[in-house]
Amino acid sequence: MSMTMTQKILAAHAGLEKVEAGQLVLVNLDRVLGNDITSPVAIREFEKLGRDKVYDKDRVTMVMDHFAPNKDIKAAEQCKMCRDFCDQYEVTHFYDVGDMGIEHALLPEKGLVIAGDAVIGADSHTCTYGALGAFSTGVGSTDMACGMATGKAWFKVPSAIQFRLHGRLNRFVSGKDVILHIIGKIGVDGALYKSMEFCGEGVGSLTIYDRLTISNMAIEAGAKNGIFEVDEQTLAYISERSDRKPVIYQADEDAVYDAVYDIDLSEIKSTVSFPHLPENTRTIDEVGEVAIDQVVIGSCTNGQYKDLAEAAEILKGRKVAKRVRAIVIPATQAVYMQAMENGLIKTFIEAGCAVSTPTCGPCLGGYMGVLAAGERAVATTNRNFVGRMGHVESEVYLASPAVAAASAVAGKIADPAEIMKEV
Numbered sequence: 001m002s003m004t005m006t007q008k009i010l011a012a013h014a015g016l017e018k019v020e021a022g023q024l025v026l027v028n029l030d031r032v033l034g035n036d037i038t039s040p041v042a043i044r045e046f047e048k049l050g051r052d053k054v055y056d057k058d059r060v061t062m063v064m065d066h067f068a069p070n071k072d073i074k075a076a077e078q079c080k081m082c083r084d085f086c087d088q089y090e091v092t093h094f095y096d097v098g099d100m101g102i103e104h105a106l107l108p109e110k111g112l113v114i115a116g117d118a119v120i121g122a123d124s125h126t127c128t129y130g131a132l133g134a135f136s137t138g139v140g141s142t143d144m145a146c147g148m149a150t151g152k153a154w155f156k157v158p159s160a161i162q163f164r165l166h167g168r169l170n171r172f173v174s175g176k177d178v179i180l181h182i183i184g185k186i187g188v189d190g191a192l193y194k195s196m197e198f199c200g201e202g203v204g205s206l207t208i209y210d211r212l213t214i215s216n217m218a219i220e221a222g223a224k225n226g227i228f229e230v231d232e233q234t235l236a237y238i239s240e241r242s243d244r245k246p247v248i249y250q251a252d253e254d255a256v257y258d259a260v261y262d263i264d265l266s267e268i269k270s271t272v273s274f275p276h277l278p279e280n281t282r283t284i285d286e287v288g289e290v291a292i293d294q295v296v297i298g299s300c301t302n303g304q305y306k307d308l309a310e311a312a313e314i315l316k317g318r319k320v321a322k323r324v325r326a327i328v329i330p331a332t333q334a335v336y337m338q339a340m341e342n343g344l345i346k347t348f349i350e351a352g353c354a355v356s357t358p359t360c361g362p363c364l365g366g367y368m369g370v371l372a373a374g375e376r377a378v379a380t381t382n383r384n385f386v387g388r389m390g391h392v393e394s395e396v397y398l399a400s401p402a403v404a405a406a407s408a409v410a411g412k413i414a415d416p417a418e419i420m421k422e423v
């Protein structure tokens with residue numbers, strides 16, 4: 001029987017020669033992830049199981065990133081519970097303030113996920129790691145608890161949609177524009193419980209960071225996971241960060257897909273998602289006049305060094321518009337350090353931006369940039385639901401780092417190409 005990339009990974013981790021869509025399988029896990037919001041619930045469920053150890057102290061990971069540094073007493077208690085649990089069970093990969101980053105940027109950076117892995121995380125954007133050729137998906141905290149205890153998880157094998165990528169992206173267009181274009185095309189339920197599988201010669205023109213962004217937002221199309229074919233870029237990225245040997249799974253030529261889309265990267269324009277769903281997309285030339293109050297550049301979707309560099313190129317020598325608050329949040333300490341060493345932080349501050357320590361912060365309306373009623377934000381984050389970044393009467397517009405930076409300068413949603421033309 002022919003299989004997709006995802007089906008092959010699940011079959012291998014279930015100890016089966018083959019699987020098919022809709023089949024229930026018990027999968028051996030390479031990593032179990034939680035954060036300061038989801039881990040406390042999992043810890044309480046783990047304690048009910050009566051286990052005296054986690055299944056593998058080197059494969060359980062907790063990252064304090066959503067409300068860290070702690071924003072209030074409740075957040076402090078959540079983090080303390082995680083800290084105490086990891087101390088008790090000698091969890092190797094526990095990341096706290098000063099050492100942590102936004103979880104889905106941190107794990108690839110640390111080499112904790114590689115091609116061929118099967119990963120669950122109690123956070124919906126765990127699908128990020130498909131950029132490296134892994135099967136990764138978000139689960140509930142109870143599944144995380146069982147994963148920490150047994151190293152296993154049940155899955156219904158997903159069917160798949162294939163996206164064949166061709167050509168190259170134009171300047172100021174990035175992976176964020178690609179995934180917003182796709183979600184605008186298929187809708188927020190267009191890939192419901194399916195695997196979004198990316199292949200084709202166009203993949204090679206995308207950086208690993210473009211792929212991480214695209215995989216990260218597969219969940220915004222309803223997907224179970226997103227996954228890219230492994231190429232030399234993938235292997236080079238992994239070899240710099242991990243001593244483990246990656247396992248490459250390629251889809252069979254006759255693998256069955258529910259749908260196949262051909263995407264010409266050269267035809268994609270800067271794309272903005274209007275409130276209040278990621279599918280509500282418009283190209284930059286369709287936006288019109290949309291005045292803004294805030295810009296957020298960061299998140300697990302777009303807080304990598306590449307993202308900050310794209311924003312800094314536009315902000316260099318320019319100023320954030322009056323009455324606009326621009327917040328820059330590096331995804332990890334390593335990204336922060338690189339940005340500092342290469343002068344990006346100086347560029348941001350001179351432009352009038354606030355620069356934060358790594359945190360999820362405003363992405364989920366947590367802190368560090370919550371919106372008031374009637375305010376609008378352009379954000380490089382991944383969701384723009386009602387009340388996502390603050391008041392239910394506020395609005396979030398999703399965009400690339402280039403569009404976000406251009407908008408900060410213009411005081412309205414703006415085309416980065418037009419801003420760069422200005423003397």
